Amino acid sequence: MNHKIRIRKLPTGVPGLDDLLGGGLPEYSFNLIAGCPGGGKTTLAHQIMFTQASPTNRALFFTVLGEPALKMLRYQQQFSFFDIDKVNNSVHYVNLSQDLQQGDFDKVLMRIVNEVQQYAPSLVFVDSFRSLLRSGKQAHAERFDMQRFLQQLAMEMTGWQATTFLIGEYSAAEADSSPLFTVADGILWLTQSLHRDTMVRKLQVVKMRGQSQHSGLHTFRIDDNGIQIFPRAMVPTNTAVAIKVPGGKKRIAMGIPGLDEMLGGGLPTGYALLVVGPSGSGKTILSTEFLAEGVRRGEPGVIAAFEKHPNQLLNKALYTLVTAGQVGMIDAYSLSLSIDETLYELIKAIERLQAKRVVIDSLSGFELVLAPQFHEDFRGALYRMVAVLTGMGVTVLMTSELEDRYTDLRFSPFGSAFLADAIIVQRYVEMEGSLKRVLSVAKVRGSEHSKEIRLFEITDAGIIIGQPLKCYSGILSGRPSVDAKPGTPMGASNDDPL
Structure with a gap:
């Protein structure tokens, strides 16, 4: 009977990266960390190294840059993952810059091999191997020697009983022609781009042998804790996935008397509801009632606020729920975000609170x-x-603001109404010289729902839904209200064909 060899996967200590790699780094794999200067390659390597290094799992870090290791360490120790107690105990640094100045690549290779044999590390890093190609003279014969050196070094590293990493700058064209990218078991590619005044960094798992990795570009940030990756729209492996069935679903209460009946008995669980309307029509208050009702029923919620700071929330009840920890708050008002980063924060808050509702x-x-x-x-x-x-x-529950246009009926300025399983529309009407608010249910997928247009008011007690609108004196359409007759359809006037 044949038995498969099980390869142990090493945690990287980089939030989000293990999921991209398919569970972690394969033990004894040979990996490249490549990309542009300043992209975070050295920081990524150190974060992995300090996560894995221990007295029984030692790491050897070769620096081939002109600067001493002490200078590099002065900056790396600013990150929270850095553990000074591991330096010279379970983490050992070797500077190869003086060996490189002599231009004898065979001697450099021998120095690396000897250090590995003597130290017997579980992890080996060479940073930056790309600078080897740029050191010394650039004669044709010497360039050949450098290429041969790198290939020999790569072959040596694949044979060590250690998980190894080569770190350096490479362009896409060089990557296509370099044999290193063929020999490598794993390739991590880091990029950064500046658009206007915003820097965005992305990571790509180009290759990871023997396991299923997540392809594509994934946003990451570098902060005081090091690198944090926000995988592109992925459900965490420990999260149960619910299958959406149009009919026969459990329904949840909205917290507004009369609205559940309009929705056909409440909003089906696992649905996406889009609430659209002009400024001041009551979208945020409806969202607040939705979350407050969830708390009353033991269904915690999370709100991602992109228009107001938490201190500016109009509803004091919601602010109380947030400060009491019953509703989670994602405050992104002053940040430049990616949707993947927002999703990551939402999922983290949902899992922490076991939330059932999101706004x-x-x-x-x-x-x-x-x-x-x-x-x-x-x-x-x-x-x-x-x-x-x-x-x-x-x-x-998502809200979306529309322009104050009343000659047509739209559901979203982004053409995103197709995302919603249900849609509630809020509008203004002019009745007897006063502005009134009305709402209607435009859609509930797989369910009967009310087609009525109902008046509603916003009071200290929340939203109060009134009777169906039978007739009204006109819609704000840029024309005098006295010209409109009772019963005029929404968006029409006396002169418009019915």
Whole structure:
């Protein structure tokens, strides 16, 4: 009977990276960490090294840059993952710059091999191997020697009983022609781009032998804790996925008397509800009632606020729920975000609170706080985010502001109404010289629902829904209200054909 060899996967200590790699780094694998200067390659290597290094799992870090290791360490120890007690105990640094100055690559290779044999490390890093190609003279014969050296070094590293890493700068064209990229078991590619005044960093797992990795570009940040990766629209492996069935679903209460009946008995769980309307029509208050009702029923919620700071929330009840820890708050008002980063924070808050309800207030504000690079694919990224959240069995309420146009009926300025399983429309009407608010249910997928247009008021007790609108004196359409007759359809006047 044949038995498969089980390869142990090493945790990287980089949030989000293990999921991209398919569970971690394969033990004894030979990996390249490549990309542009300043992209975070050395920081990524150190974060992995300090996570794994221990007295029984020692690490050897070769520096081939002109600067001493002490200078590099002065900056790396600013990160929270850095453990000074491990330096010279379970982490050992070797500077090869003086060996490189002599231009004898065979001697450099011998020095590396000897250090590895003497120290017997479990992890080996060479940073930056790319500078080897740029050191010394650039004669044809010497360039050949350097290429031969790198190939020999790579072959040596694949044979060691250690997990190894080569770190350096490479362009895409060089990567296509370099034999190192063929020999490597894993390749991590880091990029960064500046658009207007925003820097966006992304990581790609180009290759990881023997396991299923997640392809594509994934946003990451470098902060005081090191590197944090926000995988592109992925459901965490420990999250149960709910299958959406149009009929016969459990329904949840909205917290507004009369609205559940309009929705056909409440909002089906795991649905995405889009609430649209002009400024001041009551979208945020409806969202607040939705979350407050969830707390009353033992269904915690999370709100991602993109228009107001938590201290500016109009509803004091919601602010109380947030400060009491009953509703989680994602405050992204002043940040340049990606949708993947927002999704990561939402999932983290959902798992922490075991939340069943999520509010995104609003899509209009969300687009404003996104970094400019993400505007082009806003609809596609938003689709992935909603699919992930509803796939987790969470019920999502999104708000979207429309322009004050009353001659047509629209559901979203982004063409994103297709994302919603249900839609509630709020509008203004002019009746007897006063502005009145009305709402209607435009859609509930797989369910009967009310087709009525109902008046509603916003009071200290919340939203109060009135009777169906039978007739009204006109709609704000830029024409004098006295010209409109009772019963005029929404968006029409006396002179418009019915």
